[in-house]
Amino acid sequence: xxxxxxxxxxxxxFRRLAGDDPAGLAARLRKRDVVQAWAGSFDGILHKDMAxxxxxxxxxxxxxxxxxxxxxxxxxxxxxxxxxxLRRCQEEHKMPGIRLYPNYHGYDxxxxxxxxxxxxxxxxxxxVQIAARMEDERTQHPLLRVPxxxxxxxxxxxxxxxxxxxxxxxxxxxPRPGAAQKLTGAxxxxxxxxxxxxxxxxxxxxxxxxxxxxxxxxxxxxFYFESAFLKVxxxxxxxxxxxxxxxxxARKLVPAGAAPARPRPAGS
Amino acid sequence: xxxxxxLLKLSGAAPLWAxxxxxxxxxxDTAALRPAIWDVHxxxxxxxxxxxxxxMAGLVRHMDRLGISRAVLSLGNPILADPTPQQxxxxxxxxxxxxxxxxxxxFGYVYVNPNHVEFSLQEMDRCVRDGPMTxxxxxIARHCNDPALDPLIxxxxxxxxxxxxxTWMKAGGNEPGESTPYDILELAVRHPNATLIAAHIGGDxxxxxxxxxxxxxxxxxxxxxxxxxxxxxxAVRELGAERIVYGSDAGGxxxxxxxxxxxxxxxxxxxxxxxxxxxxxxxxxxxxxxKGDRA
Numbered sequence: 001x002x003x004x005x006x007x008x009x010x011x012x013x014f015r016r017l018a019g020d021d022p023a024g025l026a027a028r029l030r031k032r033d034v035v036q037a038w039a040g041s042f043d044g045i046l047h048k049d050m051a052x053x054x055x056x057x058x059x060x061x062x063x064x065x066x067x068x069x070x071x072x073x074x075x076x077x078x079x080x081x082x083x084x085x086l087r088r089c090q091e092e093h094k095m096p097g098i099r100l101y102p103n104y105h106g107y108d109x110x111x112x113x114x115x116x117x118x119x120x121x122x123x124x125x126x127x128v129q130i131a132a133r134m135e136d137e138r139t140q141h142p143l144l145r146v147p148x149x150x151x152x153x154x155x156x157x158x159x160x161x162x163x164x165x166x167x168x169x170x171x172x173x174x175p176r177p178g179a180a181q182k183l184t185g186a187x188x189x190x191x192x193x194x195x196x197x198x199x200x201x202x203x204x205x206x207x208x209x210x211x212x213x214x215x216x217x218x219x220x221x222x223f224y225f226e227s228a229f230l231k232v233x234x235x236x237x238x239x240x241x242x243x244x245x246x247x248x249x250a251r252k253l254v255p256a257g258a259a260p261a262r263p264r265p266a267g268s
Numbered sequence: 269x270x271x272x273x274x275l276l277k278l279s280g281a282a283p284l285w286a287x288x289x290x291x292x293x294x295x296x297d298t299a300a301l302r303p304a305i306w307d308v309h310x311x312x313x314x315x316x317x318x319x320x321x322x323x324m325a326g327l328v329r330h331m332d333r334l335g336i337s338r339a340v341l342s343l344g345n346p347i348l349a350d351p352t353p354q355q356x357x358x359x360x361x362x363x364x365x366x367x368x369x370x371x372x373x374x375f376g377y378v379y380v381n382p383n384h385v386e387f388s389l390q391e392m393d394r395c396v397r398d399g400p401m402t403x404x405x406x407x408i409a410r411h412c413n414d415p416a417l418d419p420l421i422x423x424x425x426x427x428x429x430x431x432x433x434x435t436w437m438k439a440g441g442n443e444p445g446e447s448t449p450y451d452i453l454e455l456a457v458r459h460p461n462a463t464l465i466a467a468h469i470g471g472d473x474x475x476x477x478x479x480x481x482x483x484x485x486x487x488x489x490x491x492x493x494x495x496x497x498x499x500x501x502x503a504v505r506e507l508g509a510e511r512i513v514y515g516s517d518a519g520g521x522x523x524x525x526x527x528x529x530x531x532x533x534x535x536x537x538x539x540x541x542x543x544x545x546x547x548x549x550x551x552x553x554x555x556x557x558x559k560g561d562r563a
Binding site for chain 2: 015016017018019135136137138139140141142145195196197198199200201202220221222223224225226227228229230231232233234235236
């Protein structure tokens with residue numbers, strides 16, 4: 001049983017993917033024993049009508065996968081009245097969380113708008129997913145080159161917003177050892193390992209941060225699902241670690257049935 | 269792609285396959301039915317403080333968990349872009365130490381540098397003709413279309429060993445001396461009798477595949493870039509399954525992330541088996557036979 005916290009619906013702008021239709025995605029995930037998948041939308045990366053993006057995402061998650069797909073709407077704080085997108089994600093679509101693409105949307109994590117968004121999302125009880133990147137900078141389309149998100153400032157943001165729950169997607173430690181420890185020490189931060197590299201990298205990672213902060217995320221269908229899955233096998237996790245990473249850790253955040261976000265009181 | 273039954277097994281404690289798939293690995297009752305996995309692109313650079321034998325032991329531990337039976341090693345520690353003759357000798361010695369300890373789990377490709385052609389030819393004799401190695405490794409000392417490489421490639425063809433050549437096309441620009449698929453295409457045309465392996469499928473694989481497509485003596489390895497879905501399917505469609513070999517770029521990369529490209533690809537099982545080991549076995553058959561290796 002797997003809970004995948006990092007799948008994406010709709011179409012990647014630069015190539016067609018096996019599973020870039022909602023029925024195909026759900027079928028492929030089901031075949032791989034995924035029981036719950038937190039789904040964003042590729043449309044959220046470049047589209048400006050975010051309300052439309054999120055409505056389609058919510059509709060597709062209702063109509064396909066028999067409850068497996070849990071929608072995570074996109075909010076772009078650089079768009080006018082982004083607060084209404086946030087409101088609709090909760091009040092209309094009953095989403096448990098949102099997904100951010102800071103690099104594609106043109107802000108960094110020091111930006112006051114990000115702080116404002118993080119606070120507003122935390123107040124509503126949202127899980128906030130931050131896509132640290134979507135693909136290797138070296139292979140990006142020459143007309144759309146975006147740097148990886150610098151997660152360093154997130155520690156300060158979390159210090160001022162202790163209610164926030166953040167899931168970092170597609171993160172690669174790069175040359176900054178200790179960055180993940182710093183973030184998990186600063187607040188309730190989780191990581192998927194779709195972009196974690198190095199032989200046995202997951203095994204080392206799980207020794208560096210609290211194991212309950214590691215979630216299974218595949219970045220499917222942009223990445224091969226098996227790449228994340230085989231890392232679990234490669235890393236020689238204990239049975240307990242394996243069960244936690246594959247599903248239990250994520251289940252604590254979004255229980256079966258995909259309960260929508262609930263407002264979190266300050267200090268919770 | 270992995271099927272549900274396999275995944276359910278994986279969700280438990282069972283390994284993907286038994287520790288090894290072919291007769292060179294630990295025996296298993298259904299071993300003959302499982303696809304062999306040979307990894308064409310591995311390095312034994314880390315940890316720097318460990319011996320080459322121990323670095324390889326670390327790789328073997330992870331290979332066993334995924335059923336990878338053979339790893340092709342090149343480059344010890346440190347990994348140098350433009351090594352001196354002494355540095356070449358040292359790094360090749362490290363690989364040969366690992367081979368001596370793990371003869372049934374590893375192959376070795378001799379690292380050569382076209383900025384030191386005469387010494388590189390001597391290294392090819394020492395490590396391949398007279399030693400245990402079975403291929404040539406070239407990295408980024410010089411663009412591979414440079415005529416300086418010609419004696420090395422001619423010698424590789426005489427020895428009937430493959431040449432593993434780094435190739436990338438980076439959006440931000442390549443390193444000096446870093447070859448592109450265009451470079452290896454030129455090299456392949458000049459040396460139709462040599463078998464060239466374009467490492468990393470050129471990085472920017474949608475362009476890399478198209479560039480090398482006309483040269484039938486180029487195969488491409490899957491190592492060392494994001495596990496972006498579709499790469500193996502496109503390579504099979506455009507090159508044919510016979511021209512793709514699995515590689516990881518371990519230990520800098522995860523065996524798993526790179527193996528996932530092949531295991532997750534929506535291709536026929538016959539194609540998958542060729543990519544996982546069949547093609548590399550075919551490519552290396554002449555030199556393995558010459559060395560009496562029955563792999």
